[in-house]
Amino acid sequence: MTLAKYEILGKVVETGNLTKAAEQLSLTQSAVSRAIISLEQELGIQILARGRSGVRLSHDGERLWGYMKEMLQLHENMLQEADQIKGLMRGTVTIGTFTSVSIHWLPDILHRFQQEYPQIEIRLLDGHYYDIERWIADGTADFGFVNLPSSHGLETTMLIQDRMVCVMPADHKHSVKSTISLEEIADEPFIMPAKGCDTDVRAWFDGQAAVPRVRFELEDDHAIMAMVRSGLGISILPETILASAPSGLVARPLAPEASRSIALAAVSFKKCSPAAARAISCIVEMMGEQKSDA
Structure with missing residues (x-):
């Protein structure tokens, strides 16, 4: 098994479509199909359920997907740590947010952050309070803005x-x-x-x-x-x-x-990737400045 197969599976799960996944990964559809079939053969189970509406994780696939995501995240964390050792900072950070935060605070925060860390890509997921907590809990988002109290047992910082x-x-x-x-x-x-x-x-x-x-x-x-x-x-x-x-x-x-x-939440702040930790630090610092100016 290789991480590349997990990455391909992740894109298929995200898009719900083999063709779209192939396009976004710059692969052929047959290459994506072969990777999924190979992974299913190695594990001895059917990972994807295929239907008229597209593809999704099977029941067995859902039980294993969490472990695969953890392995992909650990690999990404390792690469980011290696870059830090070399004096670089790269990576991708996914943040869960809701409308008022996106309008009133994030523009200035992200502007400063991208100036300081241009090699870190920020992705935003906009949703309701319960969407954000679910995204954090299942690993879809690295961290996010939440409304206290949290209902998923997440770590929070006010x-x-x-x-x-x-x-x-x-x-x-x-x-x-x-x-x-x-x-x-x-x-x-x-x-x-x-x-x-x-x-x-x-x-x-x-x-x-x-x-x-x-x-x-x-x-x-x-x-x-x-x-x-x-x-x-x-x-x-x-x-x-x-x-x-x-x-x-x-x-x-x-x-x-x-x-x-309003607080930031994560499954564990200590286990956040180096890039996510930098983003959290920037948000806490700038929100603190705004409170001082208020």
Whole structure:
């Protein structure tokens, strides 16, 4: 068995298609097929299940794929360590992130990081909180931004507290108030962030044994703000998102206060690759600078 076969299998699993995998690896489809067949013969099991919708790991393949990914990651870590010894820094780092982080923090962070480490490739996976934790847990992402508490037993390092605020049209009757209470929100039609984006909002209501009058559920923060601006309801969003809010909206703190806790998470920070460790260090440093400037 060779690592090359594991790499080919990984690309097939990623794309779900032998032809696409071959194109991305600059190989012929027959070469990819031979590598998979050879690997299945060596292991004595069928690794892939083939169907009309493409190919995927078989049940037996799923049981072995985790070990193969670990071997590929160890090999990558070894190459990165060797480069460090030679005074070089290379590698690929996959980061799980969600929209508000991608908009408000990552651009500046990645700009500085790429200037310092141009040979390190950064890949971003954008998803909901639970997507990111799953990607980290199964090795799809090296680390990621999460909303505490983590539900997968991941190691975490706290970055920032992001205050939750009530968002309403500028001419709303409550816009003159300095804070917004549960009772005032309960009387209004509410636009709820969709499942996966709403854990902090629902936790705030649950903590007070209250049920909002949900009129719409939307996944996109900017769509929520557009609905609010049009007078279709009010909502609760993280304060950082309001930096890109359209005109015609106001935000007021909640009473009692609420915030989300944004952290970095990994299966084990000590076992991260050298390149991932550099990226984590850069993020923690720059987020610390932003907190100091706030």
